Amino acid sequence: MLSISCLFFVITGIQFWISFYMQSVLHVDEKTVFICFSIVCITAPTLGVISGGYLIQTFGGYSDNRAIELCLKLGYCAMAVSIPIPFVNNLPLFAILIWLLLFFGGAIVPGLTGILITLNLIIRNNVKFNSRRN
Amino acid sequence: MLSSIPEGIKEVAYSLTHLCYNLLGYLPAPILYGLVCSVTGGTNSRFGLVFLMMFSLLGVFFLFLATHASRLSFIESEERQAKEESSNNVVKTKSFDAFERKLSEHDFKIVRRMSSIETSRPEALSLFFGRPSFIQ
Numbered sequence: 107m108l109s110i111s112c113l114f115f116v117i118t119g120i121q122f123w124i125s126f127y128m129q130s131v132l133h134v135d136e137k138t139v140f141i142c143f144s145i146v147c148i149t150a151p152t153l154g155v156i157s158g159g160y161l162i163q164t165f166g167g168y169s170d171n172r173a174i175e176l177c178l179k180l181g182y183c184a185m186a187v188s189i190p191i192p193f194v195n196n197l198p199l200f201a202i203l204i205w206l207l208l209f210f211g212g213a214i215v216p217g218l219t220g221i222l223i224t225l226n227l228i229i230r231n232n233v234k235f236n237s238r239r240n
Numbered sequence: 241m242l243s244s245i246p247e248g249i250k251e252v253a254y255s256l257t258h259l260c261y262n263l264l265g266y267l268p269a270p271i272l273y274g275l276v277c278s279v280t281g282g283t284n285s286r287f288g289l290v291f292l293m294m295f296s297l298l299g300v301f302f303l304f305l306a307t308h309a310s311r312l313s314f315i316e317s318e319e320r321q322a323k324e325e326s327s328n329n330v331v332k333t334k335s336f337d338a339f340e341r342k343l344s345e346h347d348f349k350i351v352r353r354m355s356s357i358e359t360s361r362p363e364a365l366s367l368f369f370g371r372p373s374f375i376q
Contacts (some may be wrong), residue, residue: 107260107261108255108299108302109299109300110261111261111265111305112264112295112296112298113265114261114264114269115268115292115295116266116269116292116293116296116299118265118266118269118270119270119292119295120292122270123270123289123292126283127288127289130284131286162340171310171311175307176337177307178300178303178307181300181303181304184296185296185300188296192290192293193286193291207296215343236268
């Protein structure tokens with residue numbers, strides 16, 4: 107839950123402030139910011155959520171132990187992309203990095219939400235063990 | 241995890257989860273970004289974005305902890321199952337040994353009874369097993 111909250115924190119902050127940041131720090135004109143922001147914010151999370159759900163399904167679903175490891179790998183990708191973002195001055199590179207960050211963030215969401223709301227392997231194993239004991 | 245919560249408090253758990261998402265995720269991000277920017281130099285400051293990106297590292301750290309905990313509990317449950325299976329096998333072998341011992345005692349009794357019958361009245365057995373070789 108804390109991981110998802112951090113993810114929402116980053117995504118909300120980006121979506122709220124990124125247009126202002128592009129105008130004031132990167133000195134890009136308003137029209138370009140509007141087009142760039144629209145394309146990035148519409149396509150990246152949508153494609154990320156779809157491909158994240160497909161990947162989780164391919165790896166065996168939420169109850170599989172590999173699901174959380176896949177989420178961790180996607181999180182590593184998002185982290186690797188997010189580190190250089192504040193230090194970039196080039197608009198296309200900045201837009202690509204933001205796109206990738208939103209994509210990987212969106213890809214983590216279905217996996218983590220599914221793990222949170224379904225019975226995962228740990229609990230199932232413990233329940234099995236306890237039922238056998240009793 | 242949420243589906244393992246008992247039926248009576250499941251609704252409260254779902255609402256609390258969403259409350260936490262909103263309180264920890266959606267609500268503070270714009271406020272804290274603006275606060276950091278205003279503290280570190282106004283509208284041209286990059287530290288707001290640095291502050292946001294630090295939270296992605298924090299999220300990955302929490303995810304790493306969750307994965308590590310998942311691995312540990314998986315290994316523990318496997319060890320428990322292995323122990324349980326090995327103890328079941330010990331019980332099975334013990335019970336099988338006892339059964340074998342009983343069976344052998346029972347067989348021995350039958351053989352002894354048959355041999356006593358055979359020595360006393362050998363012709364009686366010849367009806368079932370044919371004529372014994374030592375009866376002329």
